[in-house]
Amino acid sequence: MTHLGNIVCPRVRAVPAGPEEVKELQFCLDETPRYHRLTQGTRADPGAAARLLDDAAADPSRRVFLLWPRRAGPPLGVLDLELHQPEPLVAHVGLLLLREAVQGQGLGREVVEGLARALARAGFAALRLSVGDENPGARAFWEGTGAEPVGRLDRGVTVYELRLFPDGRRPIPPHPRTAAAGSATFDARPRMPSQMLRRATEPNPTWNRNKKGSDE
Numbered sequence: 071m072t073h074l075g076n077i078v079c080p081r082v083r084a085v086p087a088g089p090e091e092v093k094e095l096q097f098c099l100d101e102t103p104r105y106h107r108l109t110q111g112t113r114a115d116p117g118a119a120a121r122l123l124d125d126a127a128a129d130p131s132r133r134v135f136l137l138w139p140r141r142a143g144p145p146l147g148v149l150d151l152e153l154h155q156p157e158p159l160v161a162h163v164g165l166l167l168l169r170e171a172v173q174g175q176g177l178g179r180e181v182v183e184g185l186a187r188a189l190a191r192a193g194f195a196a197l198r199l200s201v202g203d204e205n206p207g208a209r210a211f212w213e214g215t216g217a218e219p220v221g222r223l224d225r226g227v228t229v230y231e232l233r234l235f236p237d238g239r240r241p242i243p244p245h246p247r248t249a250a251a252g253s254a255t256f257d258a259r260p261r262m263p264s265q266m267l268r269r270a271t272e273p274n275p276t277w278n279r280n281k282k283g284s285d286e
């Protein structure tokens with residue numbers, strides 16, 4: 071089984087999420103109402119986080135990460151990742167989502183860069199994702215990272231691929247300062263069996279800062 075562990079970036083740390091983080095995960099989903107209205111026509115379902123974790127627990131290839139600030143603070147977002155999908159040594163991003171309050175700060179690019187490095191170290195050759203036509207901000211974001219379209223699926227979905235390099239070189243071009251507003255909402259389509267592609271009103275919880283937000 072491939073082990074990625076924590077993914078550490080300059081300002082963000084991606085930590086594997088389990089059932090004990092369901093409240094924090096749901097908080098991140100609730101804090102992205104624009105994304106959910108765009109893709110689902112409504113706010114996030116109250117049970118979405120629990121279902122996400124249940125699905126991941128039943129799939130050995132799937133990893134769900136909570137994105138925490140390197141310093142103290144509430145979680146920043148969610149990363150849902152499949153390993154060796156749709157083929158060996160390829161990873162597929164099902165969802166990369168930042169809370170609306172922290173979008174527009176370049177955090178998403180940091181996560182992609184850190185993820186690309188971690189996958190390259192583990193021997194992966196490519197990172198793929200799929201973006202719906204209804205989310206042009208997500209398309210602009212991923213194209214800005216250097217991901218290139220490699221396929222087109224039904225229902226208006228484009229498949230993108232970011233090539234990874236074994237020597238750890240950053241495959242991502244410089245950050246364009248003219249990125250579209252809202253581009254930190256990184257779309258991903260639900261898994262389509264034939265292609266094997268998966269695609270807030272803060273409740274003020276008490277965040278466990280013992281291990282999630284710092285390097286300590």
